Amino acid sequence: MIERLKLANVGPAQEMELEFAPRLNVFTGDNGLGKSFILDIAWWSLTRTWPAEIGHKLTTGLKAFPYSDRKNEAAIEALLLDDSQKKFGFASKYNHHIQGWDSKWEPQSWKIKNPGDPKRPGLAIYVMSDGSFAVQDYHRNPIYWPWQIPKKAEEQGPFAAMKDLATMTSATAFVFNAHEVWNGLDAGDISGERWILCNGLIRDWAGWQKERGEPFEYLKSVLKELSPPNHPPIVPGKLTRVSLGDVRDMPTVKMPYGQEIALVHASSGLKHILALAYLLVWTWHEHKIAAELRGEETASSITFLIDEIESHMHPSWQRKIVGSMLKVAKILNEDIDVQIIATTHAPLVMASIEPLFDDRQDAWFDLDLEDSEVVLSRREFEKQGDANNWLTSEAFDLSSPVSEEAQIVIKEARMLLDKKDTATADEVWAVHKKLAKTLPYDSDFLSTWRYFWKKQGYMQ
Ligand SMILES: Nc1ncnc2c1ncn2[C@@H]1O[C@H](COP(=O)(O)OP(=O)(O)O)[C@@H](O)[C@H]1O
Ligand SMILES: [Mg+2]
The missing domain is CATH 3.40.50 (Rossmann fold)
Incomplete structure (x- = not known):
């Protein structure tokens, strides 16, 4: 250590x-x-x-x-x-x-x-x-x-x-x-x-699988512990062959969709x-x-x-x-x-x-x-x-967890909200169109934005 x-x-x-x-x-x-x-x-x-x-x-x-x-x-x-x-x-x-x-x-x-x-x-x-x-x-x-x-x-x-x-x-x-x-x-x-x-x-x-000894028991337990959640655990399947040219018995694992796949065909995460x-x-x-x-x-x-x-x-x-x-x-x-x-x-x-x-x-x-x-x-x-x-913590230092586009539009929208009634209807609509394109309809920010401009009489 x-x-x-x-x-x-x-x-x-x-x-x-x-x-x-x-x-x-x-x-x-x-x-x-x-x-x-x-x-x-x-x-x-x-x-x-x-x-x-x-x-x-x-x-x-x-x-x-x-x-x-x-x-x-x-x-x-x-x-x-x-x-x-x-x-x-x-x-x-x-x-x-x-x-x-x-x-x-x-x-x-x-x-x-x-x-x-x-x-x-x-x-x-x-x-x-x-x-x-x-x-x-x-x-x-x-x-x-x-x-x-x-x-x-x-x-x-x-x-x-x-x-x-x-x-x-x-x-x-x-x-x-x-x-x-x-x-x-x-x-x-x-x-x-x-x-x-x-x-x-x-x-x-x-080799371990054929011996059925201690290392295979260890391997099965280790695989179980390292398995992804919400899936059946990683379990070894029957040995197979993947090529006429390769005489090695190839281990397999059981996939949640019922197949036993050769280890060489496993996904990157699994490999x-x-x-x-x-x-x-x-x-x-x-x-x-x-x-x-x-x-x-x-x-x-x-x-x-x-x-x-x-x-x-x-x-x-x-x-x-x-x-x-x-x-x-x-x-x-x-x-x-x-x-x-x-x-x-x-x-x-x-x-x-x-x-x-x-x-x-x-x-x-x-x-x-x-x-x-x-x-x-x-x-x-x-x-x-x-x-x-x-x-957004010190670990990753992002100013916001949204897309870069959404962050820019939200900043623009906040500036308009600060301007209140000195903002023109055209300005409000231009930003509104961009917000509607980048944010989900029911986002908290969009709701606050709509509510504010309705009260100001800019929106219906
Ligand atoms: N073998 C090395 N000898 C000296 N400096 C190194 C070496 N490897 C990396 N560095 C220095 O560490 C910096 C960060 O590299 P790295 O550790 O790969 O970054 P990361 O935080 O993305 O893992 C490099 O830009 C270089 O300054
Ligand atoms: Mg690195």
Whole structure:
């Protein structure tokens, strides 16, 4: 889990500092103000990897590049919690010579009592906006600190089985582009052998379904929790085939209209959730196996970083997703602590948080442009009552939830109302025609407008 971040001369603002809440952290802000950037930095702090440096086809999760020229030192400091809730952290400066981030063990901004040995945060899953995912599991990805990177294969200690540096793809984290989540993650040929890091959703789901074991039970429960409301839950159907050329058994899901559709034919919203559900189950299942093989405990915490949490979802689903994400990891392990760091552009997501938001364990951060500078603030979470009110709140800063045209005409109409009887009948009728075109007949504003001009004798 991550507790604090402090950035200097990197990203959209010269300085940024934030203290994460232990459970839910939501980020709002206009496009381009740094929401995804903050997730990238949080992910890097948790895992010491930039997803795009591992998965070369990613268009998100790029290494952070310093804000300005070499005169201003760029620095990232992070304070984290290891899996036994002990604090640890680091300070990192951008080294222009190597074009990368180096590290000092202790952050300068915060004192850590008895830092002890370098620790590792719990499990982390990053859901990026381009449909790619990253997973880090300290039992399976041995390298966190840069100095742990072995110079030679023999120095890999308990991970000697990873006999070649080419396996570095899995030494630090698993990174999947949208295609690899479905079809598998392959480390390529290493000394003549093909290394498969992950079978991918299609093969694993089909395999789990045939085994009828624990992972399939987990998968069904996770899918149920993540299902859209007002629909039957997402339920796996029979395995099928979708092409003569593809010998894989293809999983299906039952649709509310009675068909069982192949997963590859699912809608974007459903595919996004299927991928997330699968990766969560895969991460936990493989983590448990790895813990057993190593004779160690399983993780007690998981951090989800989710960019644009409402991606591809209908409003009714948007209204449920945050609550579901808070619950879903508990299906795998009841005692696991869950931290969520999510961004959103959806007023309904904010409205949906109202009943569950708890100041002691949740936080809302908002990015704004003030005097041409990006400012990050932790805002007090006040209930707005509905999505319209969220649209006009500090979260989204709209002056009105109506169409831009309606807003302009209403402004014009208000000016005429202020002029009262000095307005001419022609002026009133010209605005009236525009109002009637943009607003519904029974809108409150149109009723007030009609009533006023009738009283003035301008209308019948
Ligand atoms: N890898 C990076 N290195 C340095 N700055 C970045 C990086 N990625 C994004 N930024 C900065 O963050 C800004 C906002 O990008 P982003 O986080 O994608 O916005 P959004 O709030 O829409 O998610 C960019 O305009 C750029 O200033
Ligand atoms: Mg973004």
